[in-house]
Amino acid sequence: xxxxxxxxxxxxxxxxxxxxxxxxxxxxxxxxxxxxxxxxxxxxxxxxxxxxxxxxxxxxxxxxxxxxxxxxxxxxxxxxxxxxxxxxxxxxxxxxxxxxxxxxxxxxxxxxxxxxxxxxxxxxxxxxxxxxxxxxxxxxxxxxxxxxxxxxxxxxxxxxxxxxxxxxxxxxxxxxxxxxxxxxxxxxxxxxxxxxxxxxxxxxxxxxxxxxxxxxxxxxxxxxxxxxxxxxxxxxxxxxxxxxxxxxxxxxxxxxxxxxxxxxxxxxxxxxxxxxxxxxxxxxxxxxxxxxxxxxxxxxxxxxxxxxxxxxxxxxxxxxxxxxxxxxxxxxxxxxxxxxxxxxxxxxxxxxxxxxxxxxxxxxxxxxxxxxxxxxxxxxxxxxxxxxxxxxxxxxxxxxxxxxxxxxxxx
Numbered sequence: 001x002x003x004x005x006x007x008x009x010x011x012x013x014x015x016x017x018x019x020x021x022x023x024x025x026x027x028x029x030x031x032x033x034x035x036x037x038x039x040x041x042x043x044x045x046x047x048x049x050x051x052x053x054x055x056x057x058x059x060x061x062x063x064x065x066x067x068x069x070x071x072x073x074x075x076x077x078x079x080x081x082x083x084x085x086x087x088x089x090x091x092x093x094x095x096x097x098x099x100x101x102x103x104x105x106x107x108x109x110x111x112x113x114x115x116x117x118x119x120x121x122x123x124x125x126x127x128x129x130x131x132x133x134x135x136x137x138x139x140x141x142x143x144x145x146x147x148x149x150x151x152x153x154x155x156x157x158x159x160x161x162x163x164x165x166x167x168x169x170x171x172x173x174x175x176x177x178x179x180x181x182x183x184x185x186x187x188x189x190x191x192x193x194x195x196x197x198x199x200x201x202x203x204x205x206x207x208x209x210x211x212x213x214x215x216x217x218x219x220x221x222x223x224x225x226x227x228x229x230x231x232x233x234x235x236x237x238x239x240x241x242x243x244x245x246x247x248x249x250x251x252x253x254x255x256x257x258x259x260x261x262x263x264x265x266x267x268x269x270x271x272x273x274x275x276x277x278x279x280x281x282x283x284x285x286x287x288x289x290x291x292x293x294x295x296x297x298x299x300x301x302x303x304x305x306x307x308x309x310x311x312x313x314x315x316x317x318x319x320x321x322x323x324x325x326x327x328x329x330x331x332x333x334x335x336x337x338x339x340x341x342x343x344x345x346x347x348x349x350x351x352x353x354x355x356x357x358x359x360x361x362x363x364x365x366x367x368x369x370x371x372x373x374x375x376x377x378x379x380x381x382x383x384x385x386x387x388x389x390x391x392x393x394x395x396x397x398x399x400x401x402x403x404x405x406x407x408x409x410x411x
Contacts, residue, residue: 053099053126053210055079055239060216066227067239069218075232079239083108086240087115094121094236099210101125101132103242109135120201122233126210127171137195137204143172146186148209150221155183157194163226167217168192170209205230318383319376326372329390336397347373357397368393 051057055067055077067077080086083104090096096116101109113135116123125132133140148169153160160166160183172189182190191208207230212223231237312321327345334344337357343349351368358368367374371393377383 051241053213054241058215061214063213063215063239065215065218066213066224066231069224069228070232070237073228073232075235075237077237077239079241081241081243083112083240083242086238087112089238090116090119090121090123091236092119092121093234094119094238095124095231095234096121096238096240097124097126097231098128098240098242099126100242101136102127102129104132106131106135108242116202117198120197122203122205122230124205124207124230126207128206129171133173133206137175137206139177140173140175140193140195140206143174143189145170145208146172146189146191148211151184151186151191153183154185155181155190155192157181157183157192159229160184160192160226163222163229166222166226167212167220168207168209169211170207172208173206313380318378318380322376322383322386325387325390326374329394330372332394333397336401354393354397357400 052061053063055063056079058064070077078089080089086096086098090112098104098112104112109132123136125136128136128142130142133142146169148167150165151168152165153163155161160181166184168184168191169186170191172186172191173193174189175193175195177195179196181192181194183192183194184190186208193206195204195206197203211217213227218224218227308324309321312318330344330350331341333339333354334341334350337350337353339350339353347369350372354368354372371386371389377386
């Protein structure tokens with residue numbers, strides 16, 4: 001209680017808003033620069049860039065050069081972006097090119113196949129996956145991809161033999177169907193598979209990769225010849241660019257994030273979860289009794305008390321400080337006046353015992369309830385006065401206990 005009379009410590013500078021701003025200024029400026037750079041790049045690249053394999057795009061990965069080549073040979077190109085438009089446009093004697101069939105839902109795949117199954121022409125699918133193969137080409141299975149490189153035809157398909165070597169690779173396809181043309185093999189499996197026409201006269205071509213259709217690849221090797229012969233067989237080409245924004249895709253149940261994870265990874269993830277849980281249980285075991293360790297520095301109790309007092313002062317926590325002072329006083333007084341520790345903070349038990357000990361002592365008329373259980377002081381002066389009163393109360397009771405007559409044990 002004597003710390004209240006010491007000289008006031010040097011005032012601590014009040015925290016300002018400049019400190020947090022100075023610490024976060026660098027990351028905020030870096031984030032702002034990143035956003036501005038992204039906006040500038042997006043504005044510069046927004047011109048006529050329509051995306052990968054888009055026949056309207058002159059980008060490296062666009063396909064405008066191919067559409068112009070087809071146009072010079074009398075083939076018209078119609079760009080569609082929905083499955084309904086593709087089904088309506090893919091009439092007799094047309095070529096339907098689907099650039100990304102795996103984006104389509106099962107309902108879209110079924111509807112598109114139903115619309116084109118009984119019409120003559122050709123369907124070209126770029127890198128189709130398992131679901132697309134099951135709908136358009138049952139009996140064909142997909143093999144792991146091969147490196148995209150210049151490959152020789154190695155088949156009897158006239159279109160491939162006239163084109164010669166071309167840039168192919170990617171997914172590979174295997175089928176037991178007779179009459180299929182297996183071209184440009186990678187690791188013994190074809191990366192271009194042509195299935196013969198059905199009764200309606202529409203054949204299907206599977207390409208493991210569409211890199212040969214890019215603007216910057218078209219003039220290399222036999223890419224232009226192969227693309228022209230595959231897509232220019234009929235006078236009208238329907239170029240279908242599937243999109244996840246297609247309204248018809250909402251008719252099918254949308255796949256969640258877990259549906260996109262292969263089944264093998266789900267089991268691996270489950271095993272990792274169990275392993276993490278067991279590791280947490282193992283690390284949380286109590287391997288024995290707690291061991292007391294020597295602290296590297298011993299802090300005197302007076303310094304700890306003074307530190308707490310300064311923290312209370314900086315926070316203007318007079319309510320917390322007064323509660324701590326009163327609680328400590330009640331805890332020390334209880335054994336002196338014969339009150340158990342369990343009732344040390346009960347006013348109905350503690351106050352009568354204190355009154356009994358102060359009945360003949362000076363200051364007995366003090367309002368003990370307000371002193372030991374009263375409200376928080378209104379200002380610092382009242383807090384200091386409260387500390388002095390608690391100190392005086394404890395001193396008077398301790399003095400009485402010291403001078404109280406004790407009975408001799410033999411009596």
